[in-house]
Amino acid sequence: MVLDKLGQSLNNALRKLARASTVDEALVREVVRDIQRALLTSDVNVRLVLDLTKKIEKRALEEKPPAGVSKKEHIIKIVYEELTSFLGKEAKPIEIKEKPTILLTVGIQGSGKTTSVAKLARYFQKHGYKVGLVCSDTWRPGAYFQLKQLVEPYGIEVFGDPEEKDAVKLAKEGVEYFKKKGVDVIIVDSAGRHKEEKGLIEEMKQISNAINPHEVILVIDGTIGQQAYNQALAFKEATPIGSIIVTKLDGSAKGGGALSAVVATGAPIKFIGVGEKIDDLEPFDPKRFVSRLLGLGDIQGLLEKFEELSKETEFTEEDVEKFLRGKFNLKDMYAQLEAMRKMGPLQQILKMIPGMGYSIPDEVIKVSEERLKKFKVIMDSMTEEELENPEIINYSRIKRIARGSGTSTKDVKELLNQYKQMKKFFKGMDKRKLAKMAKKFNFGGLGI
Structure with missing residues (x-):
């Protein structure tokens, strides 16, 4: 988180x-x-x-x-x-005012730029835009193939030529290619520079002159802490149409330093990278960010994630409410955890609920993908009656389920224990008090 x-x-x-x-x-x-x-x-x-x-x-x-x-x-x-x-008061989104909107990304090598480009493409795709990616990174072997591999599962096309050495030529040809294809957003991934801001800025200017982007985006590694100040300042002085993505904020002790250093330059942070998956990029809204940071929730962010999820699954807000009230059986538990996992790491989602951010025992939320897979295999060996009424599962049933699923009795007990812990925790939540607090202070940017 x-x-x-x-x-x-x-x-x-x-x-x-x-x-x-x-x-x-x-x-x-x-x-x-x-x-x-x-x-x-x-x-x-x-x-x-x-x-x-x-x-x-x-x-x-x-x-x-x-x-x-x-x-x-x-x-x-x-x-x-x-x-x-x-941290900047107001959110400053990237606006798609005309089609195609051309975005140029730049960054120091190792900043997570190529991954961020893929995440950005996925973000716009989820919001209904047709996206084309141009790989003009001629410095790093494999950059084109990495980008292609990241977005291929989502049907996002990448233009590039691993044999071409002229970055400006590639960028120009790629933009023209996608203009003819009628896409809404064209994102150009430039070559990363190795700890050298002058070279980065120079290439940015060359490519920018060739493709005339609507916005130039600097990708900054959140793990560099206060050093982010110099990168952001040099970038801000070089381009009047710049915005920033701060990456790797999911595990760095220096993340606060990077964010505050960038804000101190006056350069607008528009997105932050909050995990390794392609969906782990979110618009930076200081109000909602701070609200979650303090454990005060982000109701608006949660509703937006529900809306995204409902487009891809049959998951509804009513399903979440049932889950949060502790009124669920084993069948519900798996379906809801699986659906929420698609919205991002479970702990991130729970932090959007006022008061829950840091009060949840680790054992309740540490449901890894591997464990989820194992739990599904175990549940596949249960009867419909057992799934709907887990309370009837005694030791003889546990042994039968373990044999049928190729797991151990310990694994089956672990699943049942996880179920009981989650049910007990959510039943014990004082949801009225939390909702009242969120409403009183408008935490998380929710206008009430």
Whole structure:
């Protein structure tokens, strides 16, 4: 999940506030120190951290909560608002105003540029656009084949020639090819440069002059932390139509540093890479990002993922509600976990639900793809009655199911235990309280 350690630390600070019997100056200062530590550990610039936390502390100590809002709730809202402002305030989407819209991507070698190009193509495809990809990377052997392999399962065409050495010629020919084919969006993948911004900017200018893109996108590796500042600044100064994708934010301790460094340059972050799969790219919206980071949910993001999923499966919001109320059997559990897995890692999805982000036991959500496959094999050996009423499964039935599925009794018990844990957890959630909080503060960018 995006910046897990930072989110967990910030969430712990807010929990300390929520659990306190009274809110005094000492507690406010302690919570602010916890927030400072969390941000510094995530490689955010010291000066920026001090500026941010001074604002939080000043407002928390001086502002009076509005009518109907407790002091604790008001401080949580202050943290949310200041972090959102810190990361850019508003979302800045890539607009498809005319067809074809031409996008040019550039980046340092190893930044995850080619993978990001494939993810971007998939993103636009899911939103109803016909996409063509042009590989003009003549430096890296295999770049064309990598891009082709990534998007082939989705029927997205790639133009390229591994034998051609002229990147500008390739880019120009590829754009003309897709213009004739009538696609909506053309994405040109340029060659990555090896830790050398000047060369990268120069090639960007050459290709840009040849194809006249509507937008140039710089891909920055989120694991480089504060070093992202120099890349973003050089790029911003070189092009007036630039936007940025920050990649590899799913496991890096430096992700907070990279995000804040880019924002400090004034360059707009439009997407972030949140995982290895081709669907793990999302528009960067500071409000929704911070809301999830703090464990406050992202209802709007969840609804959008449901909408995407419903186009590809028969999965509905009613199915999710049944799941979250703990009213499901084994058959439902598998179908719902499988459907939610298509929306992204389960923990990412659950973090979109207010209050659930960091309160879920790891054993409840660590359902790997391999385990899901094994669980399906086990369930295939159960009777319809057992799937609908798992409570009737005794030891003799467990032995029969294990024999029939080619697994062990331990595996069958693990499935039943997973089912019981998930059912118990979701039944125990105080959903009314969470919904009330999300509605009161409009967390996650949901207009109510």
